[in-house]
Amino acid sequence: xxxxxxxxxxxxxxxxxxxxxxxxxxxxxxxxxxxxxxxxxxxxxxxxxxxxxxxxxxxxxx
Numbered sequence: 001x002x003x004x005x006x007x008x009x010x011x012x013x014x015x016x017x018x019x020x021x022x023x024x025x026x027x028x029x030x031x032x033x034x035x036x037x038x039x040x041x042x043x044x045x046x047x048x049x050x051x052x053x054x055x056x057x058x059x060x061x062x
Contacts, residue, residue, distance in 0.1 A: 007054055011047055018043075 022028050031039060 003054065003058060007051060010050055010054075014046065015043070 018028050025032060031042070034042070
């Protein structure tokens with residue numbers, strides 16, 4: 001359960017930063033001209049890669 005909670009915290013932190021904290025688009029401005037599909041694909045890929053990396057590092061402890 002703690003693995004799932006850590007993944008949720010990481011994903012929520014990125015999403016909150018993208019939609020709420022970065023009002024001036026200084027960190028995410030490089031995605032300014034992307035379509036919604038491209039942004040969704042990027043964040044989906046980010047979530048998958050985050051899960052794979054976290055799972056890979058924690059396999060020793062499972």
